[in-house]
Structures are given as structure tokens and as C-alpha cells.
Amino acid sequence: MRDKRIRVIHPWILRLTHWLNAFAIVMMIGSGWQIYNASPLFGFSFPITITIGQWLGAAIAWHLAMMWLLVGNGLVYFIWTGASGHWRKLVPPGPKAIWRDMKLALSFRLAHETGVYNAVQRLLYTGVLLAGVVVVLSGLAIWKPVQLWPLCDLWGGYFAARYVHFFAMTAIALFLAVHLALVAMVPKVLPPMITGGKL
Amino acid sequence: MNRRQVMQRAMALGFVSGLEGCNYDDPNHPDLADKFLHAMSAWNDRVQAALFDPHTLAPTFRPSQITMPPRFNAFYDISQAPVVDETSYRLELGGQIADKTPWSLAQLNALPQEGQITRLICVEGWRVIGQWAGVPLGQFLRRVGADITCRYVSFQCADGYYSSIDMASALHPQTLLALQFLGQPLTPAFGAPVRLRIPTKLGFKNPKSIMQLAVTNIYPGGYWEDQGYNWFSGS
Numbered sequence: 001m002r003d004k005r006i007r008v009i010h011p012w013i014l015r016l017t018h019w020l021n022a023f024a025i026v027m028m029i030g031s032g033w034q035i036y037n038a039s040p041l042f043g044f045s046f047p048i049t050i051t052i053g054q055w056l057g058a059a060i061a062w063h064l065a066m067m068w069l070l071v072g073n074g075l076v077y078f079i080w081t082g083a084s085g086h087w088r089k090l091v092p093p094g095p096k097a098i099w100r101d102m103k104l105a106l107s108f109r110l111a112h113e114t115g116v117y118n119a120v121q122r123l124l125y126t127g128v129l130l131a132g133v134v135v136v137l138s139g140l141a142i143w144k145p146v147q148l149w150p151l152c153d154l155w156g157g158y159f160a161a162r163y164v165h166f167f168a169m170t171a172i173a174l175f176l177a178v179h180l181a182l183v184a185m186v187p188k189v190l191p192p193m194i195t196g197g198k199l
Numbered sequence: 200m201n202r203r204q205v206m207q208r209a210m211a212l213g214f215v216s217g218l219e220g221c222n223y224d225d226p227n228h229p230d231l232a233d234k235f236l237h238a239m240s241a242w243n244d245r246v247q248a249a250l251f252d253p254h255t256l257a258p259t260f261r262p263s264q265i266t267m268p269p270r271f272n273a274f275y276d277i278s279q280a281p282v283v284d285e286t287s288y289r290l291e292l293g294g295q296i297a298d299k300t301p302w303s304l305a306q307l308n309a310l311p312q313e314g315q316i317t318r319l320i321c322v323e324g325w326r327v328i329g330q331w332a333g334v335p336l337g338q339f340l341r342r343v344g345a346d347i348t349c350r351y352v353s354f355q356c357a358d359g360y361y362s363s364i365d366m367a368s369a370l371h372p373q374t375l376l377a378l379q380f381l382g383q384p385l386t387p388a389f390g391a392p393v394r395l396r397i398p399t400k401l402g403f404k405n406p407k408s409i410m411q412l413a414v415t416n417i418y419p420g421g422y423w424e425d426q427g428y429n430w431f432s433g434s
Contacts, residue, residue, distance in 0.1 A: 039324035056323065057427035058223035058236070064429065065239035145320065146257045146399050146434040147250050158318070158326060 008196035009115050014086070015193055017077040024070040025172065027052060027062060032169060034059035041166055064143070071136055090129075092122045112186050115199050128175040135168035223427040240429050247431040248365060257373055257398035257434065260316045266327040269381065271388050272402065273358070274422070280387040281357040281408050288392050293413035294353070297344025304392050308378060310334045310342075315373055317398035319405065320434055322423075331396040333377035337370040345414045353419035354395060357408035362421035364397065364404060365431065366414075373398050376409070401432040 010018075030052030037045045038056045053059030081087045092098065101119035104110035110118060117125065141152040141161040155161040183190055191197065223233050271277045289301035314332035340347055347370060353363040368374060377396040378385060385391035390407030397405055403423050413419070424430045 035324065039321070053223070055223075057423070060322070060429065061223055061236040061240055061427055064243050065236055068239070068242075142324075144247075144250065144434065147252060147255055149255070149258065158320065162324060 007199055009192040009199055010196055011084075011086075012196065013076070013080050015196060017073050017080070018193060020069065020073045021077070024066050024073060025176070027066040028070055029169060029173060031059040031062040031066070035063060036166070041162060067136075067139065074132060074136070089117050090122055090125050092126050093119050098123055108185075112189065114197075124175060124178065128172060131168045131171040131175070135165060135172060138162075138165040138168060141165075236427070240427075243429055244431040247433045248367070251365075251367055251399070251433055253367055253371055255399075257317050260318065260328045262316060262330070264328050265316060265330055265381070269329060269389065270325075270327050272321065273407070274360070275358070277388050279358075282387045283357050283392055283408055283410075285392050290393060290409065291411040292343060293411055294415040295346035295349050296340075296414050297346075299343075304378075307334060307376065307393065311338070312378070313375065314379075315375070315396070315398070317373065317396075319398070319402050321402040322428060322432065330381050331375060331377040332379040332382075333375040333393075333396065335372060336374045336376050336395070336397075337372065339376055340369065340414070347414075349414045350416050351414070351419055353413045353415060354406040354409050355411040355413075356406050357410050360406055360408075360422045361419070362395075362404055362406045362424065363419035363430075364395075364400065368397060368399055368433065371397070371399055376412075399434055401434060403428065404432050 030050065033046035034048070034051035034053045035056065037048070037051065051059065053062050081090070097119040101110055105118075105120045110120065112118075137151060138155055138161045140148055141155050142158065142165055145152040145158040145161070152158055152161055155164045223236055229237065271280075273280065285304050288304050290303075290307065291301050292299040311334070312332050313335055314330065316328065316330045318326050318328050320326045336352070337347075340352070345352075347366060350366055351363045352366060352369040353361065355361050364374075375396040377390070377394050378392070380386070380389045385394060387408070390405075390409075393409045394407040395405050395409060404421075421428075421430065424432075
């Protein structure tokens with residue numbers, strides 16, 4: 001079902017939303033860590049040098065400003081992905097293909113095929129998109145537990161929603177670590193995400 | 200430059216702006232980042248006012264769910280909590296109110312009271328459940344002839360704290376001029392003699408030891424709000 005008109009690896013709208021999302025997610029995670037520190041859920045805090053906003057008020061201000069970029073940009077991406085048929089490239093294959101590609105990837109023998117997402121990539125991308133949906137919906141539940149009470153109830157209440165929000169962030173942060181490590185291992189994939197590349 | 204470097208630079212940008220541009224701690228000398236955050240906070244005020252449904256009630260809880268012992272919270276230590284003389288206390292009224300006669304504690308106690316067991320969510324993220332009782336603020340405002348078409352209700356406190364809320368939230372049925380906490384008259388640490396209890400907003404929008412209440416169209420701000428906390432801060 002590949003659209004014959006598309007000659008680039010990454011269409012401009014994908015590149016634009018990718019980099020806007022990269023900026024938004026760094027700002028959201030950095031300010032979110034500072035907010036976490038005001039009332040830690042676990043026995044640790046994030047070092048202030050890797051957080052955004054010098055104090056709670058500034059961190060919340062950044063978090064509630066950047067959420068509009070994250071969500072607005074995310075909506076553009078999801079609508080485009082649905083309407084353009086791009087989603088077909090992202091649907092994870094069956095467990096057999098995932099197992100095969102996972103073994104290849106872990107032994108560093110999984111070849112990069114330009115313009116095609118392998119089973120591991122599909123799994124990771126679908127997973128991080130899902131984590132993105134969860135992080136936004138749990139964040140809205142924490143922001144508006146009274147006005148958006150059905151959303152808060154969905155996560156088991158305000159208290160539980162904070163944990164859901166934290167673990168969804170953790171999933172995104174882990175994805176980011178793997179994502180950056182893979183780009184470092186196969187650096188040729190970076191320029192097409194800026195210029196679009198050629199198929 | 201590979202993607203890692205790009206990301207590192209993005210991180211560094213956020214970090215540097217965190218150090219220099221995003222202090223958001225000097226409202227009198229706002230830099231570009233401060234102005235951006237201020238504009239977004241004003242936008243979020245409008246979104247929250249639109250999202251606010253006067254008929255949506257904050258969840259209520261069972262007596263067994265009340266947080267014990269109660270948690271003290273203020274911008275000072277519990278030993279610094281102001282002690283207001285309850286016999287000479289008068290709640291002062293100001294602004295667009297027809298009858299500004301001050302109210303004694305006995306007069307406030309004689310008004311119809313309502314109770315609630317609700318959750319207080321702090322801007323820091325933690326939450327406690329408590330039991331409050333007092334005079335519904337909306338009923339009080341109508342009784343004293345407040346102009347409820349005004350935009351703001353402001354509060355001045357015995358400890359120098361001050362805050363303000365939107366009129367729609369002030370008229371919400373769960374918004375109380377609280378006189379009791381956990382079935383007893385308020386103690387100094389928990390806002391004696393009169394505090395605001397508003398479960399549709401964050402904890403810092405619940406000022407304690409209120410000395411003056413005013414109705415106005417001029418934005419009154421607040422102790423934390425003027426330092427950068429979002430003004431509406433609805434739940």
C-alpha cells in the first residue's frame with residue numbers, strides 16, 4: 001500500500017512532529033522530575049542539575065505550558081499517521097517475527113533496511129506511542145481530578161494516577177535511552193530525520 | 200552532529216534556560232522565558248475557567264478515610280501559626296459588598312452550617328482527606344449583598360498570607376468559610392478562627408486565619424500566585 005508519490009524516507013510532517021516532540025518531551029520530563037521532587041513517590045529524588053525549573057513554581061509553569069505543545073503536536077502526528085496510512089508501517093507483527101528480530105538485534109546482527117521498520121522497531125514505536133497516550137491521560141487526571149473525574153477514576157483515583165504518570169514517564173525515558181543508543185550504533189539513520197532522505 | 204549530540208544540546212538548552220532564563224522568581228524583572236510562562240499561565244486560567252462546571256462536586260469520603268494525624272502545611276513552621284483572639288475577632292468585609300458590617304465568630308457560628316469530608320490536594324502532589332464544616336461562601340456572599348457579578352473574591356490572613364478565587368468557584372456549593380475541622384473549632388495551626396475550604400482547588404487556594412474578605416473586579420493575586428504559581432489552580 002506504499003504511496004508511490006512518497007520519495008523520501010521521512011515525510012516533512014513526520015520530521016517536524018518528531019523534533020517538536022523531542023523538544024516537548026525533554027521539557028516535560030525535566031520539569032516533571034522537579035515536580036516529583038516536591039513530593040517523591042519513592043525513596044529518591046532527581047538531581048536538580050538535570051531538572052528544568054529552579055523551583056516547584058517554575059517547574060509547574062513549564063510543565064503546564066509545554067503540555068500544549070506535547071498534546072497539540074501529538075494530535076497532529078496521530079491524525080497524520082491515521083490518515084496517511086503510515087500506521088501500517090508501525091503495526092507490530094506476530095510474536096514469532098518479534099522473537100526472531102529481537103534475537104538478531106541483541107546479537108547485533110539485525111540489518112537496517114531503509115524505509116522499513118523491523119519487528120523490534122515496530123514494537124518499540126507502538127509501545128512508546130501507547131506510553132505517550134497513558135502519560136497524557138494520567139497527567140490530565142492529576143491536573144483535573146475533580147472536573148475530569150471519570151479520567152481520574154479510570155486510573156483508580158488521584159493517588160494511583162500519580163504512579164501511572166510516573167511509570168509511563170519511565171517507559172518513555174527508557175525508550176529514549178534505547179532510541180539514542182540505536183541511533184549512535186547506526187548513525188546513518190540520523191540525517192534522513194532532518195533532511196527527509198531518499199528511498 | 201548525531202542525534203545524541205542534538206539531544207544533549209536540547210537537554211543543555213533546557214538546563215541552561217533552567218539556570219538562567221526560567222527562574223520565574225522575580226516577577227518585577229521578567230525575562231523572555233518568564234513572559235512566555237506568564238502568558239501560558241494566563242491561558243491556562245482561561246482554560247480552567249471554561250472547564251469548571253459549577254455542578255461537578257469534588258469527591259467525598261467516609262469518616263474512616265480521614266487522614267490521621269492531620270498534616271500541617273504553611274510557608275512557616277507550625278510554631279509560627281498566628282493566634283487570633285476569638286472574642287475580639289471580626290471578619291472584615293470589603294469591596295463590592297452592600298453590608299460591610301464586620302462579623303463576630305459567634306455570628307458566623309449562628310449561620311446555617313454545612314459539613315464535608317473531602318480531599319485536599321497540595322500543589323506539591325500529596326493529598327490528605329479531612330473533615331470541615333462552616334458557612335457555604337456563596338450563601339454568605341448573598342446574605343451580605345455581595346455583587347456576585349464581580350470576578351474575584353479575595354482573602355487577607357492574620358499571617359500575612361493572601362489569595363483570591365474566581366466568583367464561579369466562590370459560589371460552588373462545596374466552598375465553605377470553614378469554622379470547624381475534624382468536628383472541633385479550628386485550631387491556630389489549621390486556620391482558626393475562619394478559613395476557606397475549597398475542594399475544587401489546590402491546597403494553597405485554601406487560605407487560613409482570614410481577617411478580611413473582599414469582592415472586586417481588580418485582580419488581587421496571591422502570596423504564591425504572585426511568585427509564579429498558576430492563579431486558577433482548579434482541581
